[in-house]
C-alpha cells in the first residue's frame with residue numbers, strides 16, 4: 001500500500017465532519033459546521049437528505065446480504081459515524097446476517113485517528129482510497145490480522161458500499177471501471193451520489209461553493225452521468241432513484257426535495273461480456 005501521508009489539518013472542513021454535523025453527531029469542528037450551515041442556507045433540507053442517504057446505505061446493504069447471500073461487506077468512505085443516532089451499515093448488515101464480515105475504510109486521516117482513539121478492535125477503520133483499489137483489496141490487514149485471516153475471499157462476490165463518496169471523486173467512472181475489472185461477478189456496489197438534475201442552478205452553485213471552503217470539492221453530476229456509472233452492471237428494482245424512494249418492494253417512500261437530491265442504486269456485477277456504454281441503462 002502506497003498512500004501518501006495526510007497531515008491532520010483542522011483549518012478546513014472535511015466531508016466526514018460536515019456529514020457528522022448533518023447527522024446530529026458531535027464529531028465536527030467549527031469549520032465543518034460553517035460549511036454545513038452554508039450548504040443548509042442553499043438547501044434547507046440538506047440534513048434530512050443526508051439522514052435518508054445514511055439510512056439508504058444500511059437498508060440497501062442489509063437487503064443485498066439477505067437477497068444475494070454475500071457475507072463480505074466493505075463500507076468505503078465510512079465517515080465519522082460512531083456517535084450518529086441512526087443504524088449504520090455495519091449494524092444493519094449484522095442484524096440481517098450476523099455471520100457477515102463488515103470492514104470500514106476511509107482515506108481521511110482524521111476518521112482513522114478517531115476510530116483508533118475509540119479502541120474499537122476489529123471494527124477499527126482501515127486506511128483505503130477508492131481511487132487506489134489496491135489500498136483496499138490488497139490491504140495488509142486482510143491477510144495478516146488473525147481475526148480476518150480466512151474471512152475475506154476476493155474470488156467470491158463482495159459488497160462495496162460507496163454512500164455519498166463518489167461525488168468527492170473527479171473520475172468516478174474510472175472507479176466503477178476498476179471495480180468492474182477487479183471484483184468477482186455477482187459482487188454488488190451500493191452507491192449514492194448528489195445530482196444537479198431537478199435542482200436550481202443557483203442552489204447547486206451555492207452548495208458547490210460552500211464545499212470549496214473545505215478540503216474536498218463536491219461534484220453534482222446529472223442523472224445521466226450517474227446512471228452511466230452503472231454501465232455493465234445490472235440494477236435490481238427500483239434502479240437509480242432518490243435515496244428516499246429506494247427499496248426493492250417499493251415499501252419505503254419518504255418525501256423528496258428539489259432543493260437537494262441524492263440518488264441511490266445497488267449495482268450488481270454481471271458475469272459474461274460487458275455491454276457497450278449506454279446500451280441498456282435502467283431508466284430513472
Ligand SMILES: C[S@@+](CC[C@H](N)C(=O)[O-])C[C@H]1O[C@@H](n2cnc3c(N)ncnc32)[C@H](O)[C@@H]1O
Pocket residue numbers: 015016019053054057076077078079080105106107108111128129130131162163164165168169
Ligand atoms: C460525505 S461522507 C459520507 C459518509 C458516509 N458514507 C455516509 O453516507 O454518511 C464521505 C466520506 O468519504 C470519504 N472519502 C472521500 N473520498 C474518498 C476516497 N477517495 N476514498 C475513500 N474515502 C473517501 C470522506 O473522508 C468521508 O468520510
